[in-house]
Amino acid sequence: MRSQIEGSQAVAAAVALCRPEVISAYPISPQTHIVEALSDLVRRGELEPCEYLMVESEFGAMSAAIGASAVGARAYTATASQGILYMAEALYNASGLGLPIVMTVANRAIGSPINIWNDHSDAMSQRDSGWIQLYAASNQEAVDLHVQAFRLAEEVSLPVMVCMDGFVLTHAFEPVDLPTQEQVDAFLPRFEPRQVLDPAAPVTIGAMVGPEAFAEVKVLMHVKQMQALDVIGEISGEFAQAFGRGSGGLVRQYRSADAETIVVALGSVLGTIQDAVDELRDEGVSVGAVGITCFRPWPLAEVRAALGHARRVVVLEKAFAVGLGGIVAQNVRLALEGLPARVHDVVGGLGGRPITRASVRRLLGDVLEDRLDPGALTFLDLDWGLVQRELERPSGPHAENILRDLAAGPR
Amino acid sequence: MPRQKIKLYQVGSFAVGNRLLDPDDRTVQARSERSNTLTSGHRACQGCGEALGARYVLDAAMRATGDQVIVANATGCLEVFSTPYPESSWQLPWIHSLFGNAPAVATGIAAALKAKGRTDVRVVGQGGDGGTLDIGFACLSGMFERNDDVLYVCYDNEAYMNTGVQRSSATPPAARTANTKPVGFEPGNVFGQGKNAPLIALAHEIPYVATATVADLHDLEQKVERAMELHGARYLHVLVPCPLGWGAAACDTIRLARLAVETGLFPVFEAEHGEVTAVSTIRRQAPVEEYLRPQRRFAHLFGVPGRPDVVERIQAGADRNIRRFGLLAEEEE
Numbered sequence: 025m026r027s028q029i030e031g032s033q034a035v036a037a038a039v040a041l042c043r044p045e046v047i048s049a050y051p052i053s054p055q056t057h058i059v060e061a062l063s064d065l066v067r068r069g070e071l072e073p074c075e076y077l078m079v080e081s082e083f084g085a086m087s088a089a090i091g092a093s094a095v096g097a098r099a100y101t102a103t104a105s106q107g108i109l110y111m112a113e114a115l116y117n118a119s120g121l122g123l124p125i126v127m128t129v130a131n132r133a134i135g136s137p138i139n140i141w142n143d144h145s146d147a148m149s150q151r152d153s154g155w156i157q158l159y160a161a162s163n164q165e166a167v168d169l170h171v172q173a174f175r176l177a178e179e180v181s182l183p184v185m186v187c188m189d190g191f192v193l194t195h196a197f198e199p200v201d202l203p204t205q206e207q208v209d210a211f212l213p214r215f216e217p218r219q220v221l222d223p224a225a226p227v228t229i230g231a232m233v234g235p236e237a238f239a240e241v242k243v244l245m246h247v248k249q250m251q252a253l254d255v256i257g258e259i260s261g262e263f264a265q266a267f268g269r270g271s272g273g274l275v276r277q278y279r280s281a282d283a284e285t286i287v288v289a290l291g292s293v294l295g296t297i298q299d300a301v302d303e304l305r306d307e308g309v310s311v312g313a314v315g316i317t318c319f320r321p322w323p324l325a326e327v328r329a330a331l332g333h334a335r336r337v338v339v340l341e342k343a344f345a346v347g348l349g350g351i352v353a354q355n356v357r358l359a360l361e362g363l364p365a366r367v368h369d370v371v372g373g374l375g376g377r378p379i380t381r382a383s384v385r386r387l388l389g390d391v392l393e394d395r396l397d398p399g400a401l402t403f404l405d406l407d408w409g410l411v412q413r414e415l416e417r418p419s420g421p422h423a424e425n426i427l428r429d430l431a432a433g434p435r
Numbered sequence: 436m437p438r439q440k441i442k443l444y445q446v447g448s449f450a451v452g453n454r455l456l457d458p459d460d461r462t463v464q465a466r467s468e469r470s471n472t473l474t475s476g477h478r479a480c481q482g483c484g485e486a487l488g489a490r491y492v493l494d495a496a497m498r499a500t501g502d503q504v505i506v507a508n509a510t511g512c513l514e515v516f517s518t519p520y521p522e523s524s525w526q527l528p529w530i531h532s533l534f535g536n537a538p539a540v541a542t543g544i545a546a547a548l549k550a551k552g553r554t555d556v557r558v559v560g561q562g563g564d565g566g567t568l569d570i571g572f573a574c575l576s577g578m579f580e581r582n583d584d585v586l587y588v589c590y591d592n593e594a595y596m597n598t599g600v601q602r603s604s605a606t607p608p609a610a611r612t613a614n615t616k617p618v619g620f621e622p623g624n625v626f627g628q629g630k631n632a633p634l635i636a637l638a639h640e641i642p643y644v645a646t647a648t649v650a651d652l653h654d655l656e657q658k659v660e661r662a663m664e665l666h667g668a669r670y671l672h673v674l675v676p677c678p679l680g681w682g683a684a685a686c687d688t689i690r691l692a693r694l695a696v697e698t699g700l701f702p703v704f705e706a707e708h709g710e711v712t713a714v715s716t717i718r719r720q721a722p723v724e725e726y727l728r729p730q731r732r733f734a735h736l737f738g739v740p741g742r743p744d745v746v747e748r749i750q751a752g753a754d755r756n757i758r759r760f761g762l763l764a765e766e767e768e
Contacts, residue, residue: 117533
């Protein structure tokens with residue numbers, strides 16, 4: 025059913041349609057509306073059987089999901105930002121144990137300085153945690169990815185994060201097609217794990233593993249993630265057949281098949297980029313966009329196929345590896361090994377700074393006219409003057425100094 | 436709280452030997468149908484109080500529930516010595532996740548069982564004093580306040596034994612550990628620190644809180660049985676001497692646990708919904724020196740010149756427990 029609905033409400037409805045048996049939740053902006061809506065459904069008896077746990081922390085939330093999943097229950101939680109860091113230890117545990125937990129990440133910046141707005145620092149910090157990471161470009165895709173995520177997690181026995189931009193998507197009202205219960209039930213079979221904690225057939229889970237077998241257990245996670253590359257494509261194809269719309273998959277191409285310059289991005293900024301691409305195409309510029317829907321596992325072959333013909337690749341990402349540069353860009357470079365494409369690392373949208381169509385157009389203008397050094401890290405719409413002024417100070421509380429400078433205006 | 440009617444006892448406590456009891460009252464371990472949940476072959480040290488305690492607790496829980504128990508175990512000695520991959524000493528469904536999350540994992544298990552309608556299956560969370568009182572305390576308190584249907588058992592050996600005997604918030608004053616060595620002006624662990632987990636559990640007003648030791652295994656079993664009769668959050672704090680960490684002889688594990696009770700240093704009590712319902716009384720209070728001397732972690736108190744002042748402070752703490760909990764039995768006529 026198509027309705028004008030907030031992203032969080034839509035995702036909560038989609039999660040409920042997947043019949044989770046245990047939901048653990050600890051509040052953190054901008055994830056709150058999702059778990060609040062799920063609480064309402066459980067309290068009204070509209071989501072049964074389901075236990076809703078108000079835990080004491082994100083660490084507790086993921087730990088409760090681990091216990092529930094080990095008993096064979098479909099387990100779900102949602103978090104963001106500091107919350108994902110606080111549960112980091114449990115994230116690695118869930119993936120190591122092969123537990124198919126699904127978690128929404130309402131992407132938000134990580135402090136310090138504390139900041140509640142959107143970027144991808146939180147999910148990116150856990151890119152090597154063994155979780156599959158899917159990024160939604162729209163609220164419709166966020167809904168669809170959740171339905172696919174439970175199926176994917178349970179098929180490959182790995183946990184899945186569905187990442188959606190905090191506020192930009194979670195708090196945005198837009199038309200979303202919500203599937204029916206019958207549709208979801210037909211697409212997502214009951215969770216029937218092969219091994220669970222059961223007194224009738226006692227198993228030990230979580231044993232200590234020494235040097236003689238540790239590497240093999242870890243490699244298993246990697247092999248399963250690589251297998252997931254095929255499964256994600258299959259599930260996305262089946263989803264399209266069952267629901268009549270394309271969603272998910274590994275990468276999404278937009279007017280890029282013949283483009284000389286291609287912008288690569290994750291999440292909701294793809295909409296803005298596509299608008300900029302349309303304008304430039306109208307002006308006769310050969311540009312396109314490629315969205316990475318699945319960041320972990322890294323779809324190396326698909327990225328190479330989608331970008332291999334390009335002369336210039338601009339990776340516009342909402343997080344960066346301090347002391348190095350772009351994170352997605354490094355992965356893209358790996359995929360383009362041996363090909364002539366020039367890759368630009370561009371970091372933007374940090375801490376909620378809007379990436380506008382105008383700034384994307386300015387960026388592409390710089391790229392097309394060779395004003396950007398492809399070897400350098402570029403920060404989109406950055407006020408270097410403010411950075412410079414703070415660098416000149418001998419010491420001090422950086423965030424407070426910079427805010428004071430900003431209020432005082434240009435020097 | 437002597438549950439046994441029998442009045443033959445040779446020790447300072449009211450503990451009685453198994454053979455003096457009616458067959459029905461004898462320990463689960465004396466029965467051929469005992470479940471051996473922690474079976475032989477594990478790698479605990481000789482004289483390990485934790486292995487003994489865990490075996491009695493879980494076999495009693497199995498008996499009380501008709502073998503319907505799932506265990507969530509914190510990281511620590513108990514986890515390491517019982518599950519060196521690919522071996523496992525556990526003959527019941529058992530999961531180890533992390534050091535600080537056993538109560539939350541147990542919560543998740545209980546929630547899943549409830550959602551699945553498996554109310555016949557019961558959940559036990561367990562860990563050492565570090566995993567319970569320190570790193571796992573937030574998860575434990577959360578499990579308590581939500582009144583989740585979990586029995587959590589803390590096996591308290593008063594330090595981080597698995598990592599090499601470092602101080603925890605359960606380490607007693609003056610005790611030597613790897614990071615409270617008998618050097619400097621205040622040798623050993625300092626006074627005025629640490630926390631009393633059973634009393635904090637009590638303050639949550641959960642259905643059941645009890646303390647026990649491996650010196651009185653009947654009492655321990657009966658407390659597990661009582662805990663399994665109840666639903667909601669339950670907490671059992673078991674003192675389990677550690678020969679390695681305490682610097683004591685392996686054959687002294689039971690004796691030291693008994694002396695911890697008889698000195699008044701470790702009050703044994705039972706509480707329901709925030710009210711203390713019973714205390715295990717002592718026939719004759721033993722001086723703390725009897726308890727401290729056999730343990731090398733307190734050796735610095737008894738050298739030359741020794742620290743009689745510190746022993747006196749420890750004695751004062753024991754005396755306070757005796758008064759506070761009413762631990763000394765009234766003389767019978």
